[in-house]
Structures are given as C-alpha cells and as structure tokens.
Amino acid sequence: MSASKRAAGRLEIAEDLALQRRAWVFERVGWIVFAVVLLAAVVGLFGGGVVGDAEVSAADGALAVEYPRFARAHSPLSIRVRLEPAQPTDGELRLWMSREYAARLDIDHVSPPPSRTELGAERIEFVFPWRGPPGPAAVTFVLEADAGGSVRGRIGAGDGDGVPVRHLLYP
Amino acid sequence: MDAVLSGLIVYAFLLIVFRISGKRSLGQVTTFDFVLLLIVAETTQQALLGDDYSITNAFLLIVTLLAIDIGLSLIKHRSPRLDRLIEGLPLVIVEGGRPLRERMVRARVDDQDVLSAARIAQGLERMEQIKYAVLERNGTISIIAQDGE
Numbered sequence: 001m002s003a004s005k006r007a008a009g010r011l012e013i014a015e016d017l018a019l020q021r022r023a024w025v026f027e028r029v030g031w032i033v034f035a036v037v038l039l040a041a042v043v044g045l046f047g048g049g050v051v052g053d054a055e056v057s058a059a060d061g062a063l064a065v066e067y068p069r070f071a072r073a074h075s076p077l078s079i080r081v082r083l084e085p086a087q088p089t090d091g092e093l094r095l096w097m098s099r100e101y102a103a104r105l106d107i108d109h110v111s112p113p114p115s116r117t118e119l120g121a122e123r124i125e126f127v128f129p130w131r132g133p134p135g136p137a138a139v140t141f142v143l144e145a146d147a148g149g150s151v152r153g154r155i156g157a158g159d160g161d162g163v164p165v166r167h168l169l170y171p
Numbered sequence: 172m173d174a175v176l177s178g179l180i181v182y183a184f185l186l187i188v189f190r191i192s193g194k195r196s197l198g199q200v201t202t203f204d205f206v207l208l209l210i211v212a213e214t215t216q217q218a219l220l221g222d223d224y225s226i227t228n229a230f231l232l233i234v235t236l237l238a239i240d241i242g243l244s245l246i247k248h249r250s251p252r253l254d255r256l257i258e259g260l261p262l263v264i265v266e267g268g269r270p271l272r273e274r275m276v277r278a279r280v281d282d283q284d285v286l287s288a289a290r291i292a293q294g295l296e297r298m299e300q301i302k303y304a305v306l307e308r309n310g311t312i313s314i315i316a317q318d319g320e
Binding site for chain 2: 011013014015016019020023024026027030031033034074
C-alpha cells in the first residue's frame with residue numbers, strides 16, 4: 001500500500017489515513033494490554049503480591065515453608081521455614097535444601113545465621129545451635145537468582161523428606 | 172552476550188511501548204513529558220546495566236544500541252512501508268482555520284496545543300490564521316499560516 005500524497009490545497013504531505021486508523025486501533029489494543037499487565041502485577045503475578053504467596057506443609061505438620069510462587073531475578077526472594085515443633089538432635093537444629101535449588105539461587109543471608117553449613121552430594125545443610133527444650137522455630141532464607149526461569153527444589157529439616165518448593169522467576 | 176541481548180530487548184520493548192502510547196507522549200512539550208522521559212531513562216539504565224558496572228559492559232551496550240539504530244535507519248530507508256510502520260505518518264489536524272475534530276480527538280490533541288504551537292512558531296493569534304496545522308511524526312505540531320498573515 002503506498003502512501004497517498006495528498007496535496008490539500010498546496011500542502012505536499014504524505015498522509016495515509018487508513019494506516020493511521022490502524023495505528024490508532026493498535027494503540028487502543030496496546031492500552032488494554034497495559035491495563036492487563038498492571039492488573040496482573042498488582043495482584044501479584046509478577047512477584048510480590050497476594051496471588052503469589054504460597055505455603056506448603058509436610059504431611060505430619062511439623063514443617064511448613066512459606067515461599068513466593070512468582071519472583072524476579074536480581075531481587076531478594078524470601079523463604080520462611082517454620083518448624084512446629086523443632087526437633088533438634090544433640091543440641092543442633094538442621095535445615096537442608098536440595099543441591100540444585102541451592103546452586104540455582106544465591107544465598108544472600110540466613111536469619112538467624114547458621115553456625116555452619118555442610119555440603120553433601122544431594123543437599124546443603126544449615127546447622128543452628130539449639131538451646132532448651134524442643135519448641136516452635138522459624139528461619140528465613142533470603143535468596144537471589146541471577147537468571148529467569150523455573151526453579152524447583154526441596155526444603156526440609158533433619159532427616160525428613162522435606163517439602164517441594166517451586167518458583168517462576170522473571171528475568 | 173548478555174549486554175547485546177539486553178540492549179536489543181530493551182530497545183524493542185521501548186519502541187513498541189512508545190508506539191502504543193501514541194505520538195504525543197515524548198513530545199517534551201510540558202514538564203510532565205520531561206519528567207516522564209527522565210524516569211524512563213533512569214529505569215532503562217538500571218535494567219540494562221544490572222550489576223555489571225564494567226566499562227566493557229557499558230561499551231557493549233552503547234555499540235549495540237547504536238548498531239540497532241543504524242540498522243533500523245537503513246531498513247527504513249530501503250522500505251518506506253516499514254518506515255511508516257515504525258515511525259508513523261504526519262497528520263493534518265487543522266485545515267483552513269478549521270480544526271478536524273475526529274482526528275484531534277483520536278490523536279489526543281486539543282485546541283490549546285494547536286494554538287500554543289501557533290503562538291510559538293509563528294506568533295499567530297487565532298485559529299482562523301492557521302492555514303494548516305500538522306501533527307508531525309515526532310509529536311510536535313507544525314504550523315503554516317494563512318497567506319498574507
């Protein structure tokens with residue numbers, strides 16, 4: 001389609017009203033897309049909102065992990081592990097993450113900090129000294145991904161099977 | 172590779188997003204336009220650099236963006252059709268002193284914008300003195316005065 005050169009009076013201008021109208025339609029459609037994106041963001045589809053927060057519990061109810069389903073790369077991602085109750089062995093509480101999960105996400109910090117971490121073939125373990133009788137406990141891991149994608153892993157305590165965790169990370 | 176890909180994606184994204192916003196969004200006519208431009212620039216910079224502050228990354232990004240710019244201008248030169256798609260077309264919004272209402276509404280331009288441009292460009296006083304007002308591709312309004320003004 002060629003632009004119709006319209007000599008309106010003596011004005012030489014390359015106007016094309018048909019294309020212009022299509023451009024306006026494109027604009028309107030674009031605005032709707034904007035609105036949908038904003039709505040999705042507010043609701044939490046892009047991280048940090050109501051829809052994204054998830055919690056998974058172990059079968060016996062002793063372990064629960066709160067994690068975000070949707071998150072963004074290069075920005076802090078908080079996982080909260082709750083033990084009700086904690087079951088320390090020899091005065092130590094052990095929490096573990098599956099190896100691929102820990103490899104995929106950098107650990108920014110753990111709150112409270114563990115006294116040491118132990119690497120294994122399948123897991124990375126965080127060891128916290130424990131004082132007193134068994135009771136409820138909560139540990140927060142702040143992680144950061146350096147790339148987008150889907151991440152899965154397991155998080156658990158002691159010798160348990162742990163619970164599955166997954167995130168969809170936006171680049 | 173990261174830098175090149177980021178540059179490409181961000182450039183394409185901005186192109187599409189500003190096309191969706193219509194001609195006037197970056198006209199830089201009002202303070203708000205200017206503020207918008209500043210904020211977009213800042214946000215883009217953060218996204219492009221990430222946490223890589225090396226000179227190399229900066230140079231790669233600059234080269235990528237310039238290369239895309241050159242590439243696009245070559246393409247637009249070869250294909251007038253693509254040029255119109257990417258950059259848009261000028262639009263007559265006032266003819267013979269009379270505003271073309273439907274066009275102005277759709278282009279989100281009002282009489283005040285036209286009159287302001289007329290004052291700035293030609294020192295005109297009234298709508299009737301305007302022979303043609305054209306909404307140019309870059310969002311500015313150009314004014315042609317009636318013969319004899």
